[in-house]
Amino acid sequence: MQPTVLDQYASLYREFRWHVPDSFNIAQACCTRWANDPSRASDIAIHYESESGQTATLSYAELQAEANRLSNVLRRLGVQCGDRVALILPQRPEVAIALMACFQIGAIAMPLSILFGPDALEYRLQNSESVIAIVEQSCQPSIDAIRAQCPALQQIVLVDDAFAHTAPADTGGGANTSNDSDTSDNIDTPPLLHWHSAMAQASSSFAAVDTAASDPAILIYTSGTTGAPKGALLPQAALIGNLTGFVASQNWFPQEHDVFWSPADWAWTGGLMDALLPALYFGKPIVGYRGRFSAETAFQLLEKYAVTNTFLFPTALKIMMKTVAAPRDQYDLKLRAIMSAGEAVGDAVFNWCQSALGVTVNEMFGQTEMNYIVGNSAGQWPAKPGSMGRPYPGHRVAVIDDDGAIVAPGVTGEVALNRLDIQGDPDPIFFLGYWKNPQATSAKYTGDWCRTGDLASMDDDGYLWYQGRADDMFKAAGYRIGPSEIENCLVKHPAVANAAVVPKPDRERGNLVKAFVVLTAGVQGDAQLIKELQAHVRGKLAPYEYPKEIEFIDALPMTTTGKLQRRVLRLLEQERAQSES
Structure with missing residues (x-):
């Protein structure tokens, strides 16, 4: 039973006011202010664990010191305000370090999934004209395959599979308190630069640039479900x-x-x-x-x-x-x-x-x-x-x-x-x-x-x-069908782990309701289970909503963000119908 909740929505919504400063920087708000506070500098910012068993922690002071080092590395590589820096990294501390480094030099961070293949990476790197790519070692083959097609890409910074702290250098505490940014010439810049060697040579002091709340900070490409992926440019204030x-x-x-x-x-x-x-x-x-x-x-x-x-x-x-x-x-x-x-x-x-x-x-x-x-x-x-x-x-x-x-x-x-x-x-x-x-x-x-x-x-x-989604809705026998309700009903059955509903082209009805079903472990899909699932839906929803056809499948197509790709299954059914006609 849902607990009783006092509805405070109206007053919260009515009385809220935005307070957005003219100057705002995500790195300062998310790291520097904590690193510069003696009572907070040692607080843990990131707990890290890998599937292989590696663990690490990073305090706010350590995160700031690492970000300062990387800011100096990027500056030595020629990165300027507004330049795009691609981050092809999984969930690991270097992501936070690289984001803070980009924000405090005024560069635009462009996070990219390590699951992207060469074609997906090539399009985004070309379109964004990224000048630097910070890449986990596991993704190096994909980058090597496309680098010649990305003329704006000047440098690859390669991150080893294992995370390791940079040895403390020259500041003690790592907070962004000095104007002594690293301007030395002792950072080697071959076409492939290794993260740890570059960071070891960089100062942990850096003077961050001032940014307006409206300045660009992040470039994220949408999934491209309709046409080519589009890069959404987010300002610093988007975090607020x-x-x-x-x-x-x-x-x-x-x-x-x-x-x-x-x-x-x-x-x-x-x-x-x-x-x-x-x-x-x-x-x-x-x-x-x-x-x-x-x-x-x-x-x-x-x-x-x-x-x-x-x-x-x-x-x-x-x-x-x-x-x-x-x-x-x-x-x-x-x-x-x-x-x-x-x-x-x-x-x-x-x-x-x-x-x-x-x-x-x-x-x-x-x-x-x-x-x-x-x-x-x-x-x-x-x-x-x-x-x-x-x-x-x-x-x-x-x-x-x-x-x-x-x-x-x-x-x-x-x-x-x-x-x-x-x-x-x-x-x-x-x-x-x-x-x-x-x-x-x-x-x-x-x-x-x-x-x-x-x-x-x-x-x-x-x-x-x-x-x-507007393109997920369909009509079957004159009825407008939304897939979510049917999928939710199917998942309630103990035999169903997940489900996706799409239209199956039909000459008489226009479309039939079709369900792709992933079964729970140990369950066998057969004609009897199909009848049982159809009856399950028919008994809970409108008669026209039950799936006229059910196909068992090992896994549903998902985006890298975990969203169901009904479009893939819809196109599959269209191709099947065309081949049968």
């Missing part, structure tokens, strides 16, 4: 814009003993803006894990580091729910807040989080261009299972039609965010635009409304109900 949602979705973060962990890749908005940077902004420790996700590993990390706050994709929660039904019987957990985003959680997972973990999951909605705009906050306003939540304070969100008019409650339309909040002040969460693509930037807006491409309806209480 994320904070109301982060604080609320993490049940009023920070509190005294808060520790954060998320498997979300720090190369993506979810891991970067929903985990790493806000945790550091509030001076709290975050756990970085270099390894594959599994339910067992997730619970072990939560227990070992006494994690209180987390961001877990619905897919991850489903895996954990199916693998360990009663986790508190096996693990000593300190969790007090779970945020989830990327797909609808569904009431099966929602109820499991409450009963098995003792935490009401806070769903959140956002995207790279304007992140953390809608969600819940258990304890501040009641969650409605299956709802995306309400607009977070500081964000004016509405459901609009094709012409940009706000639709009536209960009517499906496109979720959009206004440039101005309800006070008439500019919302700092917005991206600056798509990199070298003004046409796409312009197309993103209808007047002052920035469109998300996601469909939802809003009820009379201001809660949004996700209906899917």
Whole structure:
């Protein structure tokens, strides 16, 4: 049973005001101010663990000293304000070090997933005209294969597989307190520069540049589900814009003993803006894990580091729910807040989080261009299972039609965010635009409304109900079908680990509802199970929603951020239909 929650939403939303300074730098806010505070400098910024068993910790003072060294290395390599620096690294301390180094020299950090193949890397490096790439050793073959096609790329900084602190050099404490930036000529600059050798020669003092809140800081490429990937350019102030949602979705973060962990890749908005940077902004420790996700590993990390706050994709929660039904019987957990985003959680997972973990999951909605705009906050306003939540304070969100008019409650339309909040002040969460693509930037807006491409309806209480991506909706036998509800229903069956619903082309009905199903361990898929699953859905949803066809599959296609790629399965069905015609 959901606990009774006093609804404080109206006053929180109505009374909130943005206070964005003219000058703002993410590195100063997330690291330097803590490193320069004697009472906080030794606080842990990052706990690190790898799948191979390596562990390490990095204090805020140590993070600052390492960032200063790398800033000096990048300056010696000729990096200037506004230059793009690619970070092709997994979840490891060097990501935080490189981000802080880029921000405090005014460069634009471009995080990239280590799962990208040569073609994906080549497009992004070419399009961004990145001048430096900081690359984990495991990714070197992909970079070697494309480097000749990336003429702007001047230098590769290679990071060894194992993390190691740079030996203390010349400052004692590592805080950014000196104007004695390293201008020596003793850093070797061959085409391939090794991180540790370069850092060992660099000073740990650096004078950071002053940046405006509106200056560019981060370039993140969207997944490219429609057309080529687009680079969303985020300003320094975008972090400020994320904070109301982060604080609320993490049940009023920070509190005294808060520790954060998320498997979300720090190369993506979810891991970067929903985990790493806000945790550091509030001076709290975050756990970085270099390894594959599994339910067992997730619970072990939560227990070992006494994690209180987390961001877990619905897919991850489903895996954990199916693998360990009663986790508190096996693990000593300190969790007090779970945020989830990327797909609808569904009431099966929602109820499991409450009963098995003792935490009401806070769903959140956002995207790279304007992140953390809608969600819940258990304890501040009641969650409605299956709802995306309400607009977070500081964000004016509405459901609009094709012409940009706000639709009536209960009517499906496109979720959009206004440039101005309800006070008439500019919302700092917005991206600056798509990199070298003004046409796409312009197309993103209808007047002052920035469109998300996601469909939802809003009820009379201001809660949004996700209906899917505009291109995920389809019609079957004249009925409009949203896949999320059917998928959630299938997952409630004990035989189903995960499911994806797409249209199957049909000459008579236009489309049939088809489900791709991943079975739980030890379950065999057969004709009898198909009938059982169809009856399961038919008994809980509308008759036209049950899957007329079910195909068992070993794994669903997912993006590197853990989002389901229904488009891949939809195209597969289209190709099959064409081959049969």
